[in-house]
Amino acid sequence: MPVPLQRDPDLTRAVLTHWFGTRSAEIGAVELGPVTVPKEAGFSGEILLFDAEWTEAGTRRRRALAARVAPTRHRVFPEDFWDDQVRLLRLLGDTGLPVPRVLWDEPSAAYLGAPFLVMERVDGQVPADLPSYHRQGWLTRLPPADRAAVWNAGVDVLAAVHRLDPKETGAGFLDRPEFGPTGSAQLLGHFTHHLDFYGVADDNTAAAAALDWLRAHVPDDEGPVSLLWGDARIGNIVYAGTRPAALLDWEMAALGPAEADLAWYLHMDRHLSEGIGAPRLPGLPGRAETVARWEERVGRTARDLPYHEVFAAYRFCVVTARVARLLDESGILPPGTDFPLHRNATALLAKVLEENAQGASSRGYGPALQRRPTA
Structure with missing residues (x-):
């Protein structure tokens, strides 16, 4: 929107x-x-x-x-x-x-x-959020093989971001040491420092439970620090055909474990399909295939992905609370309009948290990855 x-x-x-x-x-x-x-x-x-x-x-x-x-x-x-x-x-x-x-x-x-x-201005097409690209738009009109090419090209360019050395790139200014050591602890501390601004309701039990779980499961040994795009998803890519022509929206950029971006890439697609009750488009690679491709492109095994998937679901839930309030205050939607963005995000967060708490064998993208030794 x-x-x-x-x-x-x-x-x-x-x-x-x-x-x-x-x-x-x-x-x-x-x-x-x-x-x-x-x-x-x-x-x-x-x-x-x-x-x-x-x-x-x-x-x-x-x-x-x-x-x-x-x-x-x-x-x-x-x-x-x-x-x-x-x-x-x-x-x-x-x-x-x-x-x-x-x-x-x-x-x-x-x-x-x-x-x-x-x-x-970069010419091309962007997969839309509203209505979801799983329901309507140019991606629905592509054959399954081309949809897979769009998705995989997004994974490849995401991995290209993660292969950059933040120090050589000059991106060290994105570090926020006042919120904790660089990594998951800093990302969580930085985000939760501003919870009052986002305005998630006190009675949102899913958000409260997820935050408790995240604080109790912050990874210890995370490996190299990467440049994070932050809002990594195909809806922030301008495509020329099936190839990325431009990566947009870097306002959530940070330094930390690359898996935080990968989890966001997966979760935002899950929200726009399962999260809103829409069938996922045939041809789009699943979770296991996506992670395997990313691992191949970055040259190492994904670490602590379940943690980052919960964090992605939690962040999106909290951010949608802010968006819902802005929509209400702006008058964009008529009074009384049921805009279920935050409700859907909260429901999916509860599901993601339950899956990880119970060690479920599936997280919505095919068989879950078995925990493997880190590279």
Whole structure:
């Protein structure tokens, strides 16, 4: 569900035109087309799409651009890591990962009421959350083999993120040592530090039980620290055919065990199928096949994946509490509308926790992996 256009499109176009004028020493006078919002955009960030034309070195250029505006009114996450996001995107642009190229960024709120960056717009298709790509959209129209290619390409590019050395990449600034040692303890401590902001209800027994379980089962020996995408899922990938053309939404980026990303990738797909009562699309690889592929690509065995799957389910449950409140306060949905996002997330969390507490043989993605010695 996209953030609603919070500003007048014509006025926004005029403001952006003026802003580009301040950069006339670089590119000369700029003409902008209409400003629109992509229907696939998420709820936590405002995206503005437009075409731009200018003359550079005597040549007329036309480019499709996207401006991402730092969240202000609709803030899903508690902290302002905007500068970190911009910095990370610029660093990732030098790694060979398919990330949108940042052309300019504006650190002040003087123009659009918040900082923003301007990126090259990447053409392609994004699997939608609403309605779920398991029920409707371009993925449903693909043959099963192509669906598998889409899914596996997502796993491959996720593994490519995890193969990066955070120190060599320059991503060490994402460490949050004030919340604990780098790893699962820090991820959990950082997230739970802001529970009041998310507003999960005190009577949410599934969330309370999951938090108790997570605190009691934090892994000890986790292996190498990885760069985490944070919101790793096929719904944050722009696909050109079946290949990833751009990885989007890095606002949850962190440092920690790569399995946290892998578990999120699995859980978000499970939520959009089993979690909402939709059959999973034929052709999409299951849990065991997905994990095996990821292990092959990163060159090691997955560690403590059940813990990370509970953590993924818990985080999503808590975040959806915040999203539900924002939807209610924004007036996007008519009063009395039953929007079951948080209810479904809570029910799936309870199931994931029960599976792990009882050592179930299946976690919704085929036979569970047997615990193997770590590499």
